[in-house]
Amino acid sequence: MNAFTDPAHLAIPAEFTEALAAQRAHFEANRYPSYEQRVADLKQVVRLVADNQQALVDAVNADYGCRSSFETSFAEIAVTLDGLQETIKSLRKWMKPQKRHVDPMRMPLAKARLVPQPVGVVGIVVPWNFPLAMVFHPLTCIFAAGNTAMVKMSENSNHTARLLKQLAARYFPPSKLCFFEDGGGRGPAFTSLPFDHIFFTGSPATGKAVMANAARNLTPVTLELGGKSPAIIGPDYDMAAAAKRVMWAKTLNAGQICTNIDYLFVPEGKTQAFIDHARKAFQASYPDINNGSYTAVIDQRSYDRLMAALDDARSKGATVIELAEGQVPDAARRIMGPKVVVGVTDDMDLMQREIFGPILPVRTYTSREEVARYINERPRPLSMYPFTNDKALADWYIMNTLSGGVTVNDSVLHVSVHSLPFGGIGNSGMGHYHGYEGFTTFSKMRPILYQGPVRSIDFLAAPYGARARKILAMMIRMKS
Structure with a gap:
């Protein structure tokens, strides 16, 4: 059976539901973290990684049996820290509401804005091949967007999972960030939780099962898969x-x-x-x-x-x-x-x-x-x-x-180019992360219209008399 197949009566571990409830409460109490708070969170991730480099390298090596320490330091530690610093530099700009055009003839003195808001609690499913990078790359985008995160590691990454559980508790409250080990068919339970977003990295076959589990809650997914x-x-x-x-x-x-x-x-x-x-x-x-x-x-x-x-x-x-x-x-x-x-x-x-x-x-x-x-x-x-x-x-x-x-x-x-979004298409995945696109993936880019003092739609309101019909005909001619 695929590790993510959802049985008819799936037992959800209490630690999952309790963690989700705590993170949901944390988010409800702070639905829009300030720029300063988000930067503080990102800098705390920097400290977690930088302060514990050797322990992280050793844990990954223990999971592999033999994992080049240079490759872990380069491909997972250095690249992660680089991405965090790039995000910190860019975050103020990303958080600014975007002005959007409003036709002054249709809506005089109205204004339109696109405002990025956090979505809530994000579940991350991490593969074994880059167990650090595939935690911290999406987590960088998730925290930049102002969310909380629950992370399930791979069954092949138990040493790394146990270490990250310990380290996360030193740097963050569990209501902000928490880690879980895999094993015993816990994957389907995790992806069946009513998260506000699920980020999954793995095979196309398992990605289909994750998407099916998420669909039961209409949870949006970002799938980073593979292929040839x-x-x-x-x-x-x-x-x-x-x-x-x-x-x-x-x-x-x-x-x-x-x-x-x-x-x-x-x-x-x-x-x-x-x-x-x-x-x-x-x-x-x-x-x-x-x-x-x-x-x-x-x-x-x-x-x-x-x-x-x-x-x-x-x-x-x-x-x-x-x-x-x-x-x-x-x-x-x-x-x-x-x-x-x-x-x-x-x-x-x-x-x-x-x-x-x-x-x-x-x-x-x-x-x-x-x-x-x-x-x-x-x-x-x-x-x-x-x-x-x-x-x-x-x-x-x-x-x-x-x-x-x-x-x-x-x-x-x-x-490794943080300004480029990363993501697949079709069989190789859906959605993007890294850089600004990662920030928008874990944000609701919320469209907002500020109506002006003059409401031009009144001229087109019922009853539809001669004036309304004349204005409508003129609008159509102007755009034809």
Whole structure:
């Protein structure tokens, strides 16, 4: 059974309902936190992260068994702090009511404004792959918008969950922020709560179940899902540079990133050149795959799934090429060296679902139209990555496909630009967060009209006499 399937009679843990009641009461008592209060909350998150960096890194490492401490510090701690500071700098501007145009002929002396107001209590469902970033990135937007938050961690993040529960209690009252561990089918109960918004990151299959649970309460959802994100190396692009950049992404967190390159297009006849450069790039970055700088696969089930997908590909005619040549990855610690798979076909498991590991299927192509057609015939991906110095070609790929986001001549990095909204489309998700768009996601952008002293609609009110009909006819002519 899917972990988020809602049974007919779902038992909601008392700690969930009690926490929701406390947060609802907190929000009702302070429905519009001031700019100063929101900045204070954001700075308190900064302190929570900055003061406890090593403990957070150690907790994530304990959950993974082997998680590169550098990658945790860079991709989770540093990027989180950067996003918090950017939000603090911009928040006063974001909170200002926006003036909107009112036609003075229709409503003389009236004014229109768009006012961002907090929505209330937000539930966050956190995945295991970036358990810190996927707490603090949405939380930054949620607190900036003036809300409270309840956070449910992944069952693969128990060390991190327990630490965050302890730390949150030191920096915030539970009526503002609280954390929960997973396990025992608690996911459906959490997403069935009548939150004011649910933010979920995970697989498309689980995202559908979360959306169904939320629908019972008409709770709005932001779904950050995954999918098979393609990269395309253009015929003009330097293969050594492309291979280095592709392998940086494919080995970061051992490929366990929702925006990672899931399959690669290379020009016909360039496959071996890519493999040679990819092997050199990996060996230069990881001369010892077992020394702790290379991250493990999260658990045995995932490791076995990846190995089974490779066996399936081999059985159907594909060739698996090991890039950690001359090294023996420690299988007991779930260290898996990166692999390129050539000769893939669509019936292989590797091409049927998101890989979420250090495996890279490679396809060849002869025309850009062939590439775009292949991408467009499949569910819309979370990201797309064209590598080309030809701006016209990059723009052609962008305009003739659709994905959540794009990085040109690299991958993954658009996620770290806080001024860009992040989010998928279709199978890869809905809604945005990061930056201003994250602020609006967790705000009700409330339209307000201030009527003027003269009410022109009186001239069009019943009874509909000759004057009203004449004015209406004139309005229609002016706009025709």
